[in-house]
Amino acid sequence: MGKRVLVISNMYPSRKNPTYGIFVKNQVEALKEKGLDIEIAVNKDNRGGKVNVLKKYGIWLLKTLIKLRKGRSFDVVHAHYIFPSGLPALLFKKLFHTKLVVTSHGGDLDQMAKKNRWIRKMTEYILKESDHVIVVGEALKEEVTTNFGVNEEKVSLINMGVNRQVFAPIDTEEAKKELNLSLDSQHILFVGNLIEAKGLRELLSAFQQLRQENKEIELHILGSKKNINFLHELKASIVPENRELVHFHGTKDQKVVAQWMAAADLFVLPSHIEGFGLVALEAMSCHTPVVASDVGGLSYLLKNGAGELVPPKDALSLAEGIKRVLEGASLREGMVSTGERLAQENDDEVMLKRIINLYG
Template sequence: MYPSRKNPTYGIFVRNQVEALKKKGLNIDTAVNSDNRGGKVNLLKKYGLWFLKTISKLPAGRTYDVVHAHYIFPSGLPALFFKKLFGTKLIVTSHGGDLDQMAKKNKWIRKMTRYILKEADHVIVVGEALKEEVIQGFGIAESNVSVINMGVNRNVFAPKPKEETKQELNLSADVRHILFVGNLIEAKGLRELLDAFQSLNEREENLQLHIVGSKKSESFLQELKSSIQPNQKDCIHFHGPKDQATVGKWMAAADLFVLPSHIEGFGLVALEAMSAHTPVVASDVGGLSYLLKDGAGELVQPKDARALEEGMEKVLNDSSLRNARIEKGEQLAQENDEEVMLERIINIYKK
């Protein structure tokens, strides 16, 4: 996954890491897919083109010290060519979907996932739950697995005066703004979010919901919009994708960030919101269960609109709880600063 002008947020976390590593003096070639369209024809076309891009790097293969594949399968498969042909060290990063979804599609893909993991010189996972899956589910030695998330850029996702930032984004200061950032897909829990928000707003009557992200399916987007009650249409806004600098402003301006995912490898956007001093309500799944534990955020039952509504109401209306969440979030943002994560990756490359 990699961003393009048409899809500016698609795999942006990968590009951010690549560009940050280049700034530290690493010489990096990329073979990437910047097409986020679904459908069998598009999938065959985009993965075919991406595979050819990867193979086109083989002539330079002898010069590479490391090949780093993001996502185990299919990315790790052509990356293995370099290891087999030239003895290049292979590192794979699991972001979650490759284990939670891809490896469960059929027995052959699971077999290939296991093979790639076994062949890799080191495995990076973005969350603790994924580490457990790699070790216990695929038999990889714990010494060969590191938990390194993509890190948060604290220059982009920084706290800003909320009232001034709201004014800059033309947001009303008289209402409280709830923010979601992510792809508009079912697995992000958007159905539950719209149900929970509308129910809560019937009682609160001073809330606005902002949904920022790329649509993957026009029909799903229309389904979401059709579920909005007539009296709520002015309170729910779909903004489409935004560049990172703008997303950083939205994070800082929001009164609450919500991530009701059904599955989540790590939940970097939740960390970005915490870095901007905005409290988070999220599903108790995957990496979010680890990220938001011990009072860092409000964890709620996944796929449960009522539980999500209660979590949102609790954080919105309890000022002492909000302050505690913000304080803990700042601590986590410092621990997961992008610079810290980059040094850990470079150390693995060197090793």
């Protein structure tokens, strides 16, 4: 009989928001396939605004409290994001002595814990009370052990892992034909939420600088529109002669994202903050070179020639980095072979085994 696990997460995908916390769902489904008996208490509503936030968290909390009725039957409660998910998860530990595992994905420490002193205090309390803390990146591990004083033995660095069945290298030219992309152009790809913190302003500025020198490039942006005003601002910043060359494709499922990654000549992730940067690893798994900001988990993932690291919030440096990789054939080859090695090391199968061992 497999372990009985309750997964609590304030982010989880739905039909309407297929990419919202997709990595949590992927892990849950993969663990189920390994024979674990998993129930979920999750929030699938990604709307912002005070009224929506209060409503959605109220409903989610209610869903979680209903699970208390069968609290004794769970061996482990696994909270994704320290705060707020860790709070209801703590109830199970306190009431039923359930083993508590929390995963920090980055935003909970980089943003949430910095919102106010109470949230910071609660984050610290949840971390101290948990039986084990999983972090998805090196920088987060340092933060948890140094700034929050969590014993290093209680912290494991286990990222969400890359699904190599989905994110697999396929012939670039074939992938381009399938997506009706021009074979005469070089295609730059971004995948992520359309928010300021992902560095999209800098990306558009860098692309337009490069267009002045290189007429054969196109930019493709995949991801959900979080803020319509920000999207209008981005589109308004595109000069008329580039409008046909910047494509906003909306959200796509993972198979289609993998196809885009295989077709792209370069993947760009100019984030201002990033816990691990799984999407960059997924691009590497498809044998696509990566240019990204030198922040958070990306600094570790792309070091030693695995990718091109550039300073964040700096459009000029980003343009130079993109140009170096697009023009440097041997640089690209080195990135592809290092990327393949890292994708093997971070295969989600390897990561799942480590999580199952932690559940005990």
